[in-house]
Amino acid sequence: MTVILGLTGSIATGKSTVSKLFKEQGYPVVDADIGAREVVEPGTEGLNKLKAYFGDKIILPDGTLNRSELGKIVFNDEKEREQLNEMLSQHIRQWIMTKKDDYLKQHPVVIVLDIPLLFESGYKDDVDQIMVVATTPETQIDRLMKRDGIERNEALQKIAAQLSISEKITLGDIIIDNNGTVEHTKKQVLKWIEKIKPNSCIK
Numbered sequence: 001m002t003v004i005l006g007l008t009g010s011i012a013t014g015k016s017t018v019s020k021l022f023k024e025q026g027y028p029v030v031d032a033d034i035g036a037r038e039v040v041e042p043g044t045e046g047l048n049k050l051k052a053y054f055g056d057k058i059i060l061p062d063g064t065l066n067r068s069e070l071g072k073i074v075f076n077d078e079k080e081r082e083q084l085n086e087m088l089s090q091h092i093r094q095w096i097m098t099k100k101d102d103y104l105k106q107h108p109v110v111i112v113l114d115i116p117l118l119f120e121s122g123y124k125d126d127v128d129q130i131m132v133v134a135t136t137p138e139t140q141i142d143r144l145m146k147r148d149g150i151e152r153n154e155a156l157q158k159i160a161a162q163l164s165i166s167e168k169i170t171l172g173d174i175i176i177d178n179n180g181t182v183e184h185t186k187k188q189v190l191k192w193i194e195k196i197k198p199n200s201c202i203k
Contacts, residue, residue: 002107002108002109003109003111003128003129003196004111004129005111005113005127005130005131006113006115006118006123006124006127006129006131007019007029007112007113007114007115008115008116008117008118008119008130008131008132008133008168008172009116009134009165009168010134010140010164010165011116011144011158012135012140012141012144013133013134013135013140013165014133014135014143014185015114015116017133017178017185018133018176018178018185018189019031019112019114021185021186021189022110022112022189025189025190025193027110027112027193028103028106028108028111028112029114030096030099030100030103030112032096032113032114032115032116032117033114033116035092035096035099039088039092039095040065040088041064042063042064045091049088050084053083053087057069058070070084075158076157085117093121096115097126100113109193109197110193113127116162118130120162120163124171129173129174130171130172130173130174131174131175131176131192132165132168132169132175132176133176134168134169134177134178135177137165139179140159141156141159144158144159174192176188176189
């Protein structure tokens with residue numbers, strides 16, 4: 001029986017690193033970020049909804065979504081962020097579940113649902129186990145500032161837009177400590193994979 005693993009973290013805690021490790025080990029990964037992009041491609045219902053609500057200012061001359069402009073709006077306004085999530089959540093969920101069902105036909109040991117807002121978007125009951133990739137708050141802030149080239153206040157604002165990593169740790173089944181090297185993180189992931197191999201119906 002395939003284990004459906006929900007993989008999450010908070011911004012700049014290193015979830016993408018762990019997602020990449022699963023791919024390197026040959027396990028299927030359903031990346032919600034890819035789904036979120038695909039459901040707002042030109043001509044989609046998702047993009048049409050956003051254009052109708054936010055206006056032409058979020059559309060680039062080539063007809064694609066201006067992510068930078070949309071990001072400025074939603075990161076500075078919680079109500080607008082909630083509105084964005086409400087408009088796209090069902091489209092993204094359908095995309096994720098379709099991909100998951102396609103992979104299930106291959107009967108892998110594990111399918112990874114890589115979902116940044118797993119808890120916030122209500123996917124907890126769709127998975128068997130939840131892996132949270134975590135760092136200390138200071139490591140998270142430092143990495144985000146370096147990654148995005150932003151000041152501390154802006155980094156804190158982005159972090160505040162999500163459930164805190166400390167809260168996610170309490171809700172997770174497996175916690176991956178990503179404060180150190182990639183090799184240290186990899187060892188933890190491989191250890192979990194080995195644990196589920198003999199008994200892949202662990203809940």
